[in-house]
Amino acid sequence: MPLRAAAITFALVLLVSACSSGTNDSTTTTTHSAEDVSVTSIEPPVETTSTAALASTTPSDDAPEIWAGDVAGQMLQLQFVVDSTGTISGTAGSPGQEEIGEIPIDGVLDGTSVQIRIPAVSARFDAEIAGDTMSGTWFQSGSEVTVTLERQSEPVVIARPQEPVPPFPYESMDVRFDNGDISLAGTLVIPEGDGPFPAVVLTSGSGAQDRDETLLGHKPFLVLADAFARSGIASLRFDDRGVGGSTGDPIGATSAELATDTAAAVEFLDADPRTGSIGLVGHSEGGIIGPMVAAESATVEYSVLLAGPALPGSDVLIRQTEDLMRAEGSPEADIEWQIGWRSEIIKVSASDGSNEDAAEQIRTIASTALANPPADVTIPLDPSLAEEFVTAFTDPWMRYFLAYDPAPALEALDIPVLALIGSLDVQVSAEENISALESALAGNAAATVSELDGLNHLFQTAKTGAVSEYSTIEETFAPWAIDIITAWILEQT
Numbered sequence: 001m002p003l004r005a006a007a008i009t010f011a012l013v014l015l016v017s018a019c020s021s022g023t024n025d026s027t028t029t030t031t032h033s034a035e036d037v038s039v040t041s042i043e044p045p046v047e048t049t050s051t052a053a054l055a056s057t058t059p060s061d062d063a064p065e066i067w068a069g070d071v072a073g074q075m076l077q078l079q080f081v082v083d084s085t086g087t088i089s090g091t092a093g094s095p096g097q098e099e100i101g102e103i104p105i106d107g108v109l110d111g112t113s114v115q116i117r118i119p120a121v122s123a124r125f126d127a128e129i130a131g132d133t134m135s136g137t138w139f140q141s142g143s144e145v146t147v148t149l150e151r152q153s154e155p156v157v158i159a160r161p162q163e164p165v166p167p168f169p170y171e172s173m174d175v176r177f178d179n180g181d182i183s184l185a186g187t188l189v190i191p192e193g194d195g196p197f198p199a200v201v202l203t204s205g206s207g208a209q210d211r212d213e214t215l216l217g218h219k220p221f222l223v224l225a226d227a228f229a230r231s232g233i234a235s236l237r238f239d240d241r242g243v244g245g246s247t248g249d250p251i252g253a254t255s256a257e258l259a260t261d262t263a264a265a266v267e268f269l270d271a272d273p274r275t276g277s278i279g280l281v282g283h284s285e286g287g288i289i290g291p292m293v294a295a296e297s298a299t300v301e302y303s304v305l306l307a308g309p310a311l312p313g314s315d316v317l318i319r320q321t322e323d324l325m326r327a328e329g330s331p332e333a334d335i336e337w338q339i340g341w342r343s344e345i346i347k348v349s350a351s352d353g354s355n356e357d358a359a360e361q362i363r364t365i366a367s368t369a370l371a372n373p374p375a376d377v378t379i380p381l382d383p384s385l386a387e388e389f390v391t392a393f394t395d396p397w398m399r400y401f402l403a404y405d406p407a408p409a410l411e412a413l414d415i416p417v418l419a420l421i422g423s424l425d426v427q428v429s430a431e432e433n434i435s436a437l438e439s440a441l442a443g444n445a446a447a448t449v450s451e452l453d454g455l456n457h458l459f460q461t462a463k464t465g466a467v468s469e470y471s472t473i474e475e476t477f478a479p480w481a482i483d484i485i486t487a488w489i490l491e492q493t
Helices: 220-230 255-270 285-296 313-327 332-350 355-371 383-393 396-403 407-411 430-440 479-492
Strands: 028-032 065-071 074-082 087-093 103-110 113-118 123-130 133-140 143-151 170-179 182-191 197-203 234-238 275-283 300-306 417-422 447-452
Touching: 074 103, 074 143, 087 113, 123 143, 170 220, 170 255, 182 220, 182 255, 197 220, 197 255, 197 285, 197 479, 220 234, 220 275, 220 479, 234 255, 255 275, 255 285, 255 396, 275 285, 275 479, 285 300, 285 407, 300 479, 313 332, 313 396, 313 430, 332 355, 332 383, 332 396, 355 383, 383 396, 407 430, 417 430, 417 479, 430 447, 447 479
Parallel strands: 028 447, 197 234, 197 275, 275 300, 300 417, 417 447
Antiparallel strands: 065 074, 065 143, 074 087, 087 103, 103 113, 113 123, 123 133, 133 143, 170 182, 182 234
């Protein structure tokens, strides 16, 4: 799942070990690797620029300083000038995440010591410069983390070689459909040739997502829709409520409420004479929504779950938080401390008590824990963060997610299901959720559960699965994983 609650903690990295799982009599379970699949790469006619190499020389006096490195899972790039008094002025940005834009920074350079402030996000970076390395501490939201930036000879450019560019060998059109008083905007893609074509609705993960599921500079749904169309599969992807061209308020909308948007997309797709059999492809939270919709729909004929959990949200978030901290290198004492009181908060949030009672209990738990960290905790959190926990864990979406158990909806499915999780995905742990999916789908002879070796939560080929890799990996979606999904959909039709 995307990191809604975990974002309260500054470290946003994940790690999981590859884990194999057993099989049962009804559900087909496999562990795939890139070598297992005959890969047909998608190579749109676009030239790309690889990540810029690190510079080993100091820029000229007329050129801005350019520094780049990882900060809590995101690539940070600073560009600034220093005047004769040592005053710094410039911008901060994130290569590959143009949607964020450039944020003003200021600061001061005194010899080799530098302090850079980013007022818009209440962040500060105190560091020392040694040659082409700037190392120090990043302070934000009551937390701190060690950061190292390297001097660049030119701005970093991160390529996205899989993103398709026109002209396309298929028809792609903007469309609009309604769900009650909510108007949803999307893109309908129809392959070349004579239909009707098998068609899928793409449903994104949690948080306000656009139709391409844009995340950290990647557009997974754009890449999937392009690949599907080239294989003869139509698709509809749409902006979430309140995003892009869609109306409605995304704040607080639960997964069950968002499922009605996907159901409306299915009705819209079914009404198009160019479409034939209709399926669902859901990523992360979309993998929860898909079974909700399919279980109630006579139209949906198959469902693909991409990193869709089979465990209750409370279990998913506790495991995710632990893995986040461990991958960041947090000491075991810190992990044990945070998991202890966070688990209490999650239990309260997942209960059926009123929001008022939940807020009071969460405030007490968080305030007490943050004000009294054990002596062996190395990185205590600012007590002021208690109110952020209250806000996050009394949100209707969060309370529903933590309490919801996906297993009954999965057990009710009598249509073909393909459930995939990357072995390096810790946002939805393969170790725990593969076996839970097997169990929930055990009665469905047309279900296949597969762990994809070496892939992270975004289905990128990764080294560790950490969030810090997401934006730096040029690959948006492993081509061999796309081949698995595409071949499976075509088999169902």
